[in-house]
Amino acid sequence: MFVGSLLAALAHNPAASAEDGPASGDYIWNEMQAEKLQALRAKGDALRGEISFEVCQGCHRTGALGRPDGSYPRLAGQHDTVLIKQMTDVRAGRRHNPRMLPFADKHVIGPQDIADIATFLKALPVPANNGRGPGTDLEQGRKLYEKDCAVCHGDRGEGDGNKFYPRVSGQHFKYLLREMIDIRDGVRLNANPKMMRVVKPYGERDMAAVADYMSRFPLP
Template sequence: MKITVLLAALLSASVAFAGPPAPKKEGIEGQGYVWNAQEGEKIEALQKKGDVTRGEEAYEVCGACHLPSGAGRPDGTFPQLAGQHTTVLIKQMADIRAGLRDNPTMYPFAATLVDPQELADVSAYIESLCIPTDHGKYEGADAALQVAKGKELYEKQCKECHGDTGAGDKAKFYPVIAGQHYKYLLRQMTEIRDGHRRNANPDMVKVIKPYTDDQLVAISAYQASLKMPGSMCGDKK
């Protein structure tokens, strides 16, 4: 059953690849940009109660890249989604669909979700997934040093929004960053610093703008070393 649904979803996605490109809406480069504006399908999805059972079926197409477990890829090509806040998931998917966030790989898949209710359903399912015990970490010979440097930087400017443990803030749309794949964290922070993540929080852009590549490596190493909050896979109930 699941294999059939997944194949059908992938075929639908391949059609989407052949269709028109993703829309492009002005983001951080625009004067009127509001980072967490609640409008359109985004606010509709946020106001709906997600159904985990329906969300599991809708997630089939997502699992092709993010894996059925929601673990993503340790090499950072696809982020770990399991346990992420529903608000963050809804915002990011809606932003990609609306053209606020450039992600040509994900856009055809996100476009297969039919309405705000399905956005809410798939986000509820992803948030309910147990947290994988393994993820991509910084693996250099100087790992301990990088994590220590990153901890110092994180505690100065990052924890105010993302919290002591990297758990983020569901109500404010701040993502869980603890336990995310190191290479994914590094890529996203680099893109935010360099102005390529068009749906970024302008406050974060200001904070991260002065950071050097070496500092971003250290912060990413520290964040990836943290334990993601939530029920770990294999935990006894």
Template structure:
């Protein structure tokens, strides 16, 4: 059986060949180099605090309900690494985070260590839910348009860098959906962005409402 690292590295060739996820050769190489590192989750736990990540994302990785700080606990390590590198390069627009993830501020080994720590964390704390009125509509939309990539239970896919969207704060999910629709995220899958543009605001509210109430996927 191939190791997870082998699968991730092999996935780079197929995933980044998709039009919606096109990356420069330099970006592919940098991501591959981080994935090839041997992470140390215990060291990552200490660095998560030392780098002041826990000040916003909380020590347990549960984030905040305000809408601008996601829950990172249990998130796929490869997803965290890719998103941080996209912020560093400017591909993903996140001004508050950008100075914290520069080459001078955050080494690649530290990034790998922190990602391993966050992936290993249990999904705890209170996840901010939506009003509940859009769950039924959101479930229909998710099954039709989202489950094919994000999984039927919102579990995401480490090998293809697709984030877990289950058990995420309602406000954060809604904000990111709006950013994708409005072209403000920067590194969005183009196929997803085109799809989201067909949604009206009520659809986005419903989708965020549904995803926030999805239970955290069981660890294998």
């Protein structure tokens, strides 16, 4: 009952077409386009990033801690490379996020600003008070995570910045669940095809179990 109602609450109908993403024949995951390369090569400044991030706090909250209801992710402590990838993907239309786009538009911030914000966010502390699931199926979540997810996201959800794999430890349960659903269903246009194949056979119970397990990783 919990999982079914939660999945219904998280469902949405984005305007972007999944045919523009992994389903299209010419899709290249994490394609190194000009703006992304510029931001990755720039030397980020945390102080400038803190100033630039002030406008983002309205949604992502003070300390970049997001919201436990999953509407906005935690960004604190995330790999700078992952943050740069996601911000540039939103700007390029490869990740559909109409609420964020006006604040991250190319007329508002540039590649250097993106690098600054990512540097600031990466250094932020991550308190252990993130939103978690019901805790009723953690053993199933552990088995699936160790079998399918740890190879990329790490044994403790630490991710891999060099490979653009996000840190999932400390992230909100409902956000993790929503993104997994969107990736499985082909809704998230910048999804890694490798992960799409992994989660494609997952049912509702599997999705919730893995997301709940990930949300409980101890923080470094």
